[in-house]
Amino acid sequence: MPGVRGIALVIDLATAKTNKYASRESGDTVEFVERPTGGFSAVMVDGQGSGAAAKSLSLQLSSRAVSLLKDGVRDGVVARAVHDTLFAFRGGKVSATLDIVSVDLKTQHVIVTRNAVTPLIVLDDGDVSIVPTEAGPVGLYHFTRPSVVQLPLTAGLMVVSYTDGIQSAGNRSRAGAFDVSAAVGDVQLGRISSQAVANAILGQAVARDQGRPIDDMAVVVLTISEHQDDPLVRSITMRIPLP
């Protein structure tokens, strides 16, 4: 399947995450899966609170989302289903944020489906835009719907999604609001990998919290660029340092 403009594109998807200081478990879960209709999705869930309960909640919700995506269910329905299940079993008492960042090769679009409290950062051919959140977290009210952003799959596109632990990093130390979009604008200049961008944003957030994160933190970065690889080798790397 050739790129939109006849150019061979490469999907570069990465995540970096860390947990709240002195907490063994992170309530932020990120999973990458292949879509049965062609393409890939990142699922990021930030479960309410921190510690073991938040981790269990976020694993449960990410499990639901991953199963449905792997069954070929469309992203908007996956988000509604995750909400409905959480609301049905926890009666509006527990919330979570949900981000699904997808590359859909069938429609040749990047689709970002969110129930979040943070904005989405989009970098398109050098222009940074901040897409505010329209839909809040899942789990709290009847019939919550996600907000959806669709972008044509073209080289030079970068999408950055992050949890509120990154957004609020440094707030207690009077460092001012963390302008993630500025960080994205800065790091992109060198045409570096999604992983480097994710690590840079997480690193800045941790530094703003004086090296002791006040909340769990996770960031997902998707970059679409051109390539001249031959043969076409697909790769996934996961690095998990244990305490």
Next chain:
Amino acid sequence: MPGVRGIALVIDLATAKTNKYASRESGDTVEFVERPTGGFSAVMVDGQGSGAAAKSLSLQLSSRAVSLLKDGVRDGVVARAVHDTLFAFRGGKVSATLDIVSVDLKTQHVIVTRNAVTPLIVLDDGDVSIVPTEAGPVGLYHFTRPSVVQLPLTAGLMVVSYTDGIQSAGNRSRAGAFDVSAAVGDVQLGRISSQAVANAILGQAVARDQGRPIDDMAVVVLTISEHQDDPLVRSITMRIPLP
């Protein structure tokens, strides 16, 4: 959770895969997921044949395996369930190989559950061993069971699992059998990443097929080593070059 010997361990899990020459789809699917009871699993499925039908089959079976693992079902039961479903719906006419490479933090073991046609390569503190296959592919006979290898989670452990496209690479060009264990022994010396090992094995296999792979190829490499990271940042990177 400290490492077995009180040393901080890092899980380094990687995959590299490519498709049969002139085929748009690879029948080999690899997914990485987080286990709800603590730990991570790689699922590798090689669907019978090649092209769209093999891809659809391997996505369907990997979807089944991923859903069950994310629900906390034990690996041996996941393999049996994948077999039972395939056998029930395709009546013994379609087969697939299934590898589940898991790091189980609860039991502090690496667990490799396989219905494969290739051996497993284990490198433990410099010693390479070849663990032959005892269980064949799923889908063909009643009550197929997987073979299971359990290894204590310690630094210096490497496990390499691969599909038969790699095993048989070069067979048609009279290059002799591809000794993947020798390749593993060679590349390990420099203490390089799992991704570098996976890329090296895939690269050698592609070269043995004169740059035009005769079959879909996939390899999963898991390395356990020590680290001194602070803070603990977990990362996942996926790179997908499109045709």
